[in-house]
Amino acid sequence: MIKALKICLLAAMFCTAYTQLRAQTSITIKNGEKWFGGAVNEAHKMPFKDGYSYDMYADTRGNQAAPLLVSTKGRFIWSEEPFKFTVENNKLVISNAKGALTIDSTGNDLRAAFRNAAKLFFPSKNKLPDTLLFSKPQYNTWIELVYNQNQKDILSYAHAIIDNGFPPGVIMIDDNWADYYGRFDFRADRFTNAAAMVDELHSLGFKVMIWVSPFVSPDTEVFRELLDKKLLLLAKTVKTGDPQKDIDKPAIIEWWNGHSAVLDFTNSDAKNWYQGRLDHMVKTYHLDGFKFDAGDADFYPPDAVSFKPATPNEHSRLWGEIGLNYPLNEYRAMWKMGGEPLVQRLRDKKHNWEDLQKLIPHLTTAGLLGYQFTCPDMIGGGEYGSFIGRDKLDEQLVVRSAQCSALMPMMQFSVAPWRVLSKDNLAIVKKAVNIRAKYTPYIMQLVKQAAVTGEPIARSMEYEFPNQGFADVKGQFMLGSKYLVAPMVASGTMKTVYLPKGIWKNDLGKIVKGPAKIEIEVAADRLPVFELIKK
Known part of the structure; x- marks a missing residue:
């Protein structure tokens, strides 16, 4: 171990000098050597073929990513900062590196490459997310309710789970439960008594999570408060010629729900404010945890101004740190948080066979990047547009999707199988849940081992x-x-x-x-x- 560590440290020192002297680093790919890593959402393209290129800076491809490449010959490449890599002419060309590279050749296979990298740069913390996420199926209200999250239909969905013979587990209330982003109270027009709703869900055997994001709707009371305290990411605007005086406008981010400001978690005051609001939700409404959405590196403009200098990727990582306070958590976008007790869900997949075929390579590649507590996308797909129009639904696809998820670390329902499937196909999906129950003791054994060793489940x-x-x-x-x-x-x-x-x-x-x-x-x-x- 000491010898390997010395070798790695020498490699790091050498590469630091090398990158200072050269604009790029070229690594010859060995005969039969194949490379993986970078971004989970690119895993179906792995091992990388000639012509592949990916720049990690400000781009996590809508899912988990890490500045790590691993090879079947036991080599790994790591940097604390994002970099670009290209496969061309039997070479792996590293460019646009924002920090020093570590190139390690002490292993002899893919497993050794992962273990060596994890031990040095993202060791497992011997902590677990809430184990209910693994031991029982999860249920998300997104596909059934989309943006019409409301007390009546959430309770109906939960009761239908039980009534149709599915076991209770974690239930996730998705987006649009509040009046606007940045407000951490249930909207009164859709929730007459949110605390009572959560209590009823608890009585049915569920733990309850709720969707949150780092965004704040502009021109709201909360927005004005946060802007005044400079807890938001700011935009550079030059009026007087003095950049320090002119940095007083919020950076407005375009995302899938429009345009919003975004919290600046390089500022501990912003982090404390946000965590205070989450704790308020737990105390007031008896919630158990949070689904942390967005936080993608590409939602943080490279030219935005933050309390402390940070790359877009670092802003994404800081978003991940918030979830460490809540064992019941889920993320969909992440940067450089391998080894942490954070649940990582694959990004939304469409309701088609092509996307179903991505589940296995994406999930196993997440493990190679240190994200062991992984969840495939919602069964049948999480891209809600695919479910508009009952005639578009492929029942066989829903069934095979459930079977594919059944023995993954987690399985998550959203579209209600009892609503969209025939009696026979519903029975098959329930059989998949029962198969999972049979293997759950082994899955839980692997989960506990992963918290200690960091090895993929x-x-x-x-x-x-x-x-x-x-x-x-x-x-x-x-x-x-x-x-x-x-x-x-x-x-x-x-x-x-x-x-x-x-x-x-x-x-x-x-x-x-x-x-x-x-x-x-x-x-x-x-x-x-x-x-x-x-x-």
């Missing part, structure tokens, strides 16, 4: 079986080291499964010897699982 085939030709396999994953999970992620019933060396027992009780490439028929109600009996 859901792992790519290359991670668990290195250098055996699995780097490009995207349609299956390992749940820990024991179970190979191969859900159907395409229309139809035939699937190709790649089994590593060993003796495997499938979910039908059949013994299969690997290594093998097998074609299996997957009935509508089947989730193929292969247990490793003997290596």
